[in-house]
Each structure stands twice: as structure tokens, then as C-alpha cells.
Amino acid sequence: MAAAAAEQQQFYLLLGNLLSPDNVVRKQAEETYENIPGQSKITFLLQAIRNTTAAEEARQMAAVLLRRLLSSAFDEVYPALPSDVQTAIKSELLMIIQMET
Numbered sequence: 001m002a003a004a005a006a007e008q009q010q011f012y013l014l015l016g017n018l019l020s021p022d023n024v025v026r027k028q029a030e031e032t033y034e035n036i037p038g039q040s041k042i043t044f045l046l047q048a049i050r051n052t053t054a055a056e057e058a059r060q061m062a063a064v065l066l067r068r069l070l071s072s073a074f075d076e077v078y079p080a081l082p083s084d085v086q087t088a089i090k091s092e093l094l095m096i097i098q099m100e101t
Contacts (some may be wrong), residue, residue, distance in 0.1 A: 011044040015058040018065075033065075038077035039085070041069055046092050 017029035036044070048054060048062035069077065078086065 008044060008047055011048065012054060012058060015048060015061050016055075019057055019061055038069070038073065039081060042066065042077065042081075042089060045069070046089070046096070049096055050092070 014029050014032055017025050018033065020026045020029065033041075045062045045066040049059055049066065051059070081089070
């Protein structure tokens, strides 16, 4: 559990770096993000969107990245997921949308 929390914290830092005005920092963050496996990206992005205590900019960036992932790499990522994970993702997205103000 602690490892998962540490990974999620690292992902929040990554989201912040993706928003950085410094081109070097942002480019390095983009390369790091691209190397994260698809299923892990989905998990981290959903958790970031759901976390209402996170910075609004980070939540928005996570939502944009999730939309981009599901629209541009859908055929590569989604069908490879187990059906129970696909169902969980759908449920999670619906819950997040309903809770959003």
C-alpha cells in the first residue's frame, strides 16, 4: 500500500512537471510519462482525477491525458485489459463525472 501511495505521489509530481513552463523539465516529464505502461497510466490518471484535494491544474491535466489515451491509443490499451478492469474503469469514470461540480 505504501509503495502504491509513493508511486501515486510520484505521478502527481510528474503531472506538475508536465505543466512546467521550463521546456527541459516538461520534455523530461513527457518522456517519463510515455514510458509508463497503459494500464498503469489509466490507474494513475483516474486516481488523480478523483483526488479532489489535488491541485485543480493537475486534475485537469490528468483528465486531458486520460481522454487522449482512451481516444488515440484505445485499441492498444483497452482491449488488453481484463473485462473486470474494463468494467471498473467505466464505473469509475461515471462516478467521477457525477461527483464533479
